[in-house]
Structures are given as C-alpha cells and as structure tokens.
Amino acid sequence: MRFTIPFVAAALALSVAACKKEPTTPPQPTAAPTAAPTAAPTAEPTASASAAPEVPTAWSDELTKEQKGTFMKKVIMPAMAPVFQAADAKKYAAFGCKTCHGPEFKDPDEFLPALTMKGDKMTAFADKPDVSKFMMDKVLPEMAKAMGMQPYDPATKKGFGCGGCHKIDMK
Ligand code: HEC
Ligand code: HEC
Numbered sequence: 001m002r003f004t005i006p007f008v009a010a011a012l013a014l015s016v017a018a019c020k021k022e023p024t025t026p027p028q029p030t031a032a033p034t035a036a037p038t039a040a041p042t043a044e045p046t047a048s049a050s051a052a053p054e055v056p057t058a059w060s061d062e063l064t065k066e067q068k069g070t071f072m073k074k075v076i077m078p079a080m081a082p083v084f085q086a087a088d089a090k091k092y093a094a095f096g097c098k099t100c101h102g103p104e105f106k107d108p109d110e111f112l113p114a115l116t117m118k119g120d121k122m123t124a125f126a127d128k129p130d131v132s133k134f135m136m137d138k139v140l141p142e143m144a145k146a147m148g149m150q151p152y153d154p155a156t157k158k159g160f161g162c163g164g165c166h167k168i169d170m171k
Contacts, residue, residue: 058148072097079146083138100165114167122162123171135162 055074056067063071077096084092084099092099102111116123124132144151144160152161162168 083142108165109167116169118171
C-alpha cells in the first residue's frame with residue numbers, strides 16, 4: 001500500500017503532462033506505465049479522491065455516477081440556481097439537488113410532476129401557463145446549455161427538452 005502511491009502519483013503526473021501541449025519538451029520515457037496497473041488497484045480510490053476531481057465539460061451517459069455527481073455540483077448547480085432564484089428568490093432560496101431530485105434523490109423524471117402531451121400539444125401550457133413559460137423560456141435553454149446539449153428542436157425531435165427533467169405521458 002505504501003509504495004503504490006508514488007506510482008499512482010507518477011501516472012497522474014504523466015497524464016497531466018500529456019494534457020499540456022508542449023512540443024518542445026519530449027515526454028520522458030519511464031517505467032511507470034507498466035508498474036501502475038499492477039500496483040494500483042487497492043490504492044486507487046483514496047488516491048483519486050484526494051486528487052482534485054476532474055469536472056466533465058459536458059453531460060454524457062458514458063460518465064460514471066461519480067462524474068455525474070461532480071458535474072451536477074460544479075456545473076448544473078451554479079448554472080441553474082440563479083435561474084430559479086431570479087424567478088422566485090424566496091421559494092428557491094434553498095435551491096439544491098432536491099429541487100430536481102426530491103428528498104429521496106430519485107431521477108428528476110420520477111420525482112417531478114409528469115407532463116401530458118395531447119396530440120402535439122403539451123397540456124401544461126394551458127393549465128399552468130406561467131410556470132410552463134418560465135420552464136420554456138428560462139429553465140430549458142439554460143439547462144440545455146449547462147448540459148452541453150442543444151435545446152429540443154421539434155423539427156428534428158432532437159435535443160434536451162422538457163422530457164430531460166419531466167416524464168411525459170402521451171394521451
Ligand atoms: C436543475 C435540475 C437538477 C439539479 C438542481 C440537480 N440535478 Fe442531478 N440530474 C438532473 C437531470 C435532468 C438528470 C438526468 C440527466 C440524464 O440522465 O439525462 C440528473 C442526473 C443526475 C445523476 C445521475 C443519475 C443516474 O442515475 O445516472 C446524478 C448522480 C445527479 N444528477 C446528482 C446530482 C447532485 C449531487 C445534485 C446537487 C449537487 C444534482 N444532481 C442537482 C437534474 C438536476
Ligand atoms: C432542468 C430541469 C427541467 C426542465 C428541462 C423542465 N422543467 Fe419543469 N420543472 C422543473 C422543476 C425542478 C420543477 C419544480 C419546481 C418547484 O418545485 O417549484 C418543475 C415544475 C414544472 C411545472 C409545475 C408542475 C406542477 O404541477 O406544479 C410545470 C407545469 C413544468 N415544470 C413544465 C415544464 C415544461 C413545459 C418544460 C419544457 C418546456 C419543463 N417543465 C422543463 C424542472 C425542469
């Protein structure tokens with residue numbers, strides 16, 4: 001355990017170096033690549049937890065659960081808290097993970113009220129026009145941007161839409 005840490009550190013240092021584009025300093029060949037995989041397994045979790053967590057630049061289904069959590073905390077929260085708080089500072093003073101995930105931490109589409117599509121119309125725009133407009137004009141575009149996605153486009157049926165957070169029932 002004790003001597004595995006230098007190898008992990010070496011591997012980290014290497015990957016950091018690899019990210020910097022410095023063509024003038026050729027990478028130094030070392031023995032680390034072969035040593036790290038065999039030595040690392042038990043030390044890995046603590047070593048990577050103490051290193052600064054890498055924040056993904058965009059949402060992807062490929063991210064690990066941990067990376068998704070980091071992304072939510074570092075990217076989604078700072079992007080979305082001001083959006084909700086600008087609409088109602090008092091109601092959203094305690095804006096947090098729970099606002100979208102609920103107290104039991106469900107997926108948002110299991111926690112938030114489901115929306116209903118009748119034909120090609122979403123009933124919420126008639127039933128709850130104010131909140132729907134806020135969702136459409138503010139929440140959706142900001143969330144799509146923060147996720148690194150395009151907002152939903154009805155023409156192509158692609159992009160991040162109301163269904164990114166709400167379940168949508170087809171009637
Ligand atoms: C503005 C709404 C919103 C807030 C606030 C929010 N999330 Fe999320 N979160 C989502 C949405 C939407 C998804 C689902 C994205 C997808 O799968 O396409 C998600 C997914 C996740 C996932 C992945 C779940 C899985 O099963 O893969 C984790 C983990 C997560 N959020 C953690 C957090 C944490 C921790 C916080 C607070 C720091 C937080 N979220 C705050 C909207 C939110
Ligand atoms: C980033 C996630 C997210 C997206 C995208 C989103 N919503 Fe929401 N929506 C929420 C949250 C969070 C609430 C709950 C707010 C609260 O607790 O006050 C909510 C609440 C609502 C409500 C109130 C539900 C009720 O019964 O009180 C309606 C209606 C609604 N959204 C419609 C929409 C529509 C229409 C769209 C697409 C244009 C949309 N939402 C997109 C997160 C989202």
